[in-house]
Amino acid sequence: MHVSHLxxxxxxxxxxxxxxxxTCPDCALPLLVRYDLAKIKKILSKADLAERSYNLWRYRExxxxxxxxxxxxxxxxxxxxxxxxxxxxxxxxxxxxxxxxGMNPGGTFKSRGAAMGVTRAKELGVTELAMxxxxxxxxxxxxxxAKAGIQAHIVMPVxxxxxxxNECAVAGASLSLVNGLISDAxxxxxxxxxxxxxxxxxxxxxxxxxxxxxxxxxxxxxxLNWKLPDVIIYPTxxxxxxxxxxxxxTELRQLGWIGEKLPRLVAVQASGCAPIVAAWQQQAKxxxxxxxxxxxxxxxxxxxxxGDFLVLEAIYQTGGCAVAVTDQEILDSQSQLARTEGLFICxxxxxxxxxxxxxxxxxxxxxxxxxxLLNTGSGIKYPDTVRVELSVLQPDADI
Amino acid sequence: MHVSHLxxxxxxxxxxxxxxxxTCPDCALPLLVRYDLAKIKKILSKADLAERSYNLWRYRExxxxxxxxxxxxxxxxxxxxxxxxxxxxxxxxxxxxxxxxGMNPGGTFKSRGAAMGVTRAKELGVTELAMxxxxxxxxxxxxxxAKAGIQAHIVMPVxxxxxxxNECAVAGASLSLVNGLISDAxxxxxxxxxxxxxxxxxxxxxxxxxxxxxxxxxxxxxxLNWKLPDVIIYPTxxxxxxxxxxxxxTELRQLGWIGEKLPRLVAVQASGCAPIVAAWQQQAKxxxxxxxxxxxxxxxxxxxxxGDFLVLEAIYQTGGCAVAVTDQEILDSQSQLARTEGLFICxxxxxxxxxxxxxxxxxxxxxxxxxxLLNTGSGIKYPDTVRVELSVLQPDADI
Numbered sequence: 001m002h003v004s005h006l007x008x009x010x011x012x013x014x015x016x017x018x019x020x021x022x023t024c025p026d027c028a029l030p031l032l033v034r035y036d037l038a039k040i041k042k043i044l045s046k047a048d049l050a051e052r053s054y055n056l057w058r059y060r061e062x063x064x065x066x067x068x069x070x071x072x073x074x075x076x077x078x079x080x081x082x083x084x085x086x087x088x089x090x091x092x093x094x095x096x097x098x099x100x101x102g103m104n105p106g107g108t109f110k111s112r113g114a115a116m117g118v119t120r121a122k123e124l125g126v127t128e129l130a131m132x133x134x135x136x137x138x139x140x141x142x143x144x145x146a147k148a149g150i151q152a153h154i155v156m157p158v159x160x161x162x163x164x165x166n167e168c169a170v171a172g173a174s175l176s177l178v179n180g181l182i183s184d185a186x187x188x189x190x191x192x193x194x195x196x197x198x199x200x201x202x203x204x205x206x207x208x209x210x211x212x213x214x215x216x217x218x219x220x221x222x223x224l225n226w227k228l229p230d231v232i233i234y235p236t237x238x239x240x241x242x243x244x245x246x247x248x249x250t251e252l253r254q255l256g257w258i259g260e261k262l263p264r265l266v267a268v269q270a271s272g273c274a275p276i277v278a279a280w281q282q283q284a285k286x287x288x289x290x291x292x293x294x295x296x297x298x299x300x301x302x303x304x305x306x307g308d309f310l311v312l313e314a315i316y317q318t319g320g321c322a323v324a325v326t327d328q329e330i331l332d333s334q335s336q337l338a339r340t341e342g343l344f345i346c347x348x349x350x351x352x353x354x355x356x357x358x359x360x361x362x363x364x365x366x367x368x369x370x371x372x373l374l375n376t377g378s379g380i381k382y383p384d385t386v387r388v389e390l391s392v393l394q395p396d397a398d399i
Numbered sequence: 400m401h402v403s404h405l406x407x408x409x410x411x412x413x414x415x416x417x418x419x420x421x422t423c424p425d426c427a428l429p430l431l432v433r434y435d436l437a438k439i440k441k442i443l444s445k446a447d448l449a450e451r452s453y454n455l456w457r458y459r460e461x462x463x464x465x466x467x468x469x470x471x472x473x474x475x476x477x478x479x480x481x482x483x484x485x486x487x488x489x490x491x492x493x494x495x496x497x498x499x500x501g502m503n504p505g506g507t508f509k510s511r512g513a514a515m516g517v518t519r520a521k522e523l524g525v526t527e528l529a530m531x532x533x534x535x536x537x538x539x540x541x542x543x544x545a546k547a548g549i550q551a552h553i554v555m556p557v558x559x560x561x562x563x564x565n566e567c568a569v570a571g572a573s574l575s576l577v578n579g580l581i582s583d584a585x586x587x588x589x590x591x592x593x594x595x596x597x598x599x600x601x602x603x604x605x606x607x608x609x610x611x612x613x614x615x616x617x618x619x620x621x622x623l624n625w626k627l628p629d630v631i632i633y634p635t636x637x638x639x640x641x642x643x644x645x646x647x648x649t650e651l652r653q654l655g656w657i658g659e660k661l662p663r664l665v666a667v668q669a670s671g672c673a674p675i676v677a678a679w680q681q682q683a684k685x686x687x688x689x690x691x692x693x694x695x696x697x698x699x700x701x702x703x704x705x706g707d708f709l710v711l712e713a714i715y716q717t718g719g720c721a722v723a724v725t726d727q728e729i730l731d732s733q734s735q736l737a738r739t740e741g742l743f744i745c746x747x748x749x750x751x752x753x754x755x756x757x758x759x760x761x762x763x764x765x766x767x768x769x770x771x772l773l774n775t776g777s778g779i780k781y782p783d784t785v786r787v788e789l790s791v792l793q794p795d796a797d798i
Contacts, residue, residue: 074741077476103502105499105742106779143737145741146740153798158791162782166785174798175787188792188797195797335569338571339545339569341546343473344569381779388568390574390575391576393576398590
């Protein structure tokens with residue numbers, strides 16, 4: 001393993017990765033995993049990847065894993081980067097791709113964070129952990145914990161999608177429903193981990209899930225043969241994905257595997273919950289809590305993200321932007337993707353197409369650009385976003 | 400393309416693959432695609448596969464595709480073959496793997512048949528097609544047809560899973576619901592294709608989806624480095640999957656890529672709908688219609704399959720067997736897989752574990768055997784198979 005230490009992105013303090021670490025005790029902010037990149041640069045070349053397993057574990061030198069014989073895996077794959085030929089033409093953009101994270105175990109990108117977080121928790125001797133969730137993250141951690149033999153305690157709002165509740169339960173997690181928001185679930189988890197000594201696996205309170213999400217950026221770079229796109233659009237709730245992709249790109253740049261110029265990173269949010277957009281419009285370093293938030297894209301209904309300052313840094317450092325789209329634009333984009341490209345994706349993912357169309361119309365995305373849309377999950381996890389009204393035929397009827 | 404012709408498995412008549420063909424006009428039975436295997440043997444080696452795309456299209460010489468620049472693809476992956484370490488130990492079997500077809504686009508193995516069937520339909524100039532379905536096949540064909548620009552007409556029972564209805568609708572298929580069974584849907588389709596001249600894409604009424612399903616067998620062989628398992632267990636409704644796997648194995652044998660001895664192929668059915676099991680018990684060549692069929696595993700609720708004789712041939716020729724399991728065994732196996740291996744799979748897939756446990760207890764599977772379970776779909780498409788009863792906490796409550 002080539003991890004050198006954990007680092008607080010605010011005060012710069014170093015912490016050991018050899019023991020269970022959560023946030024920086026002084027700043028109460030998430031820790032980032034740092035590697036001996038100079039050494040990795042000497043021992044690893046792009047060509048070394050060719051013969052490796054076709055999944056996130058192929059980037060082993062850049063991951064926080066000690067023993068690859070004992071990783072916690074559910075058969076992850078390198079998710080496809082799908083060219084959207086018809087939509088590119090319709091939008092007047094040279095090349096639009098969709099990175100389809102719906103192809104992960106459990107149908108969402110949350111599996112990457114869970115695979116890495118649970119693998120490292122297991123290596124550090126964790127036997128029990130707890131986390132609050134809006135649904136998909138809890139489901140992902142529940143299935144990986146089942147594989148690892150770690151007892152998971154999941155707390156979610158009673159309004160979270162039923163399918164994610166079922167996933168937690170069937171995997172043997174201890175599941176609690178709360179009559180409140182994810183922030184209420186977080187407070188219950190906060191009290192429980194203190195009382196019982198469980199690991200706190202809340203978003204950005206453990207350093208390793210960012211490393212899992214980072215592999216989305218590594219895959220995009222490799223799948224495009226290390227020639228990066230001009231723009232990457234990411235649906236942003238807690239923001240771990242965009243933080244991870246930015247971290248991947250800066251590490252690849254330090255390795256000299258890509259050029260100096262990074263893709264412009266775009267955070268898309270729903271207009272009913274757009275704290276990052278509001279902060280970016282004011283060029284602020286952090287966001288304000290967004291009251292009474294609401295959107296059909298449940299997974300990005302996050303009124304204040306712990307890692308907001310890291311999301312904004314990724315945007316500023318790459319010349320990106322943040323954009324809000326309406327629920328109607330999201331649903332229209334979801335339908336358009338399914339009808340023209342055959343891709344039934346989640347509303348959060350569909351928000352990236354809505355954003356691309358807005359940004360192309362505004363000239364921010366240029367006709368010669370190449371654009372990657374990051375779809376975070378499969379549409380089959382969101383049955384309620386499609387409504388079908390049909391009369392029922394009798395068997396002797398004709399169509 | 401190395402296809403030589405289409406062949407009726409009963410009368411042996413040859414038909415051209417250059418035009419749209421359905422069943423054998425004399426026997427009304429499905430046609431099989433035949434290749435010039437002698438030629439393929441000369442031009443293709445196992446090593447050639449190493450540098451190819453990591454999905455079913457890598458076996459291009461063995462597929463009915465003329466132009467690989469124009470395939471209809473939604474980002475298929477080589478689905479994982481996952482070792483079940485804990486379950487192998489618990490079952491007293493040396494090695495048990497699960498081939499996870501839930502990782503396909505749309506979450507089921509139906510995508511393989513649709514990818515190949517729609518690609519070939521497009522090559523043959525089809526612009527409109529129709530099919531009856533119990534849900535997942537229709538959903539898969541709907542999304543691939545959307546990508547191809549082919550208008551799909553799907554007819555399904557009103558009792559088919561809601562999520563598959565939504566998938567068809569969002570992809571722009573023309574969807575009809577019938578107050579009856581899939582056989583009623585089939586009759587409506589039969590009348591419509593005659594009236595309108597649409598292609599009939601009903602199961603085994605077009606020859607190409609078998610070729611898509613065949614790739615499951617090719618992948619299993621390659622993933623095990625061409626050392627085949629002793630047993631492959633397949634949940635059997637229409638049976639196209641087991642027919643395809645058997646076809647893959649016989650073609651690999653003719654290429655000399657595997658030995659003479661094939662894995663024993665096992666068809667598992669639900670005890671509420673077990674026509675193949677009944678036929679096998681009598682060593683019959685075909686099955687009888689199973690009246691009043693019923694099972695929680697909706698996808699294998701097929702009382703009489705058009706390809707039953709091919710399924711039975713695959714079992715007889717490999718020294719396999721057919722076994723029925725109860726709905727309770729299916730649900731218990733589904734839960735066991737999720738709790739011990741972190742895999743939330745569909746009830747049809749879970750039936751394969753139930754069968755393995757029965758066959759191991761009976762000594763038919765031996766302790767030294769290696770066994771592949773074929774999971775046909777993701778559990779997230781089947782929310783109703785898990786029930787969660789929980790009280791709801793108030794925000795100030797503790798766990």
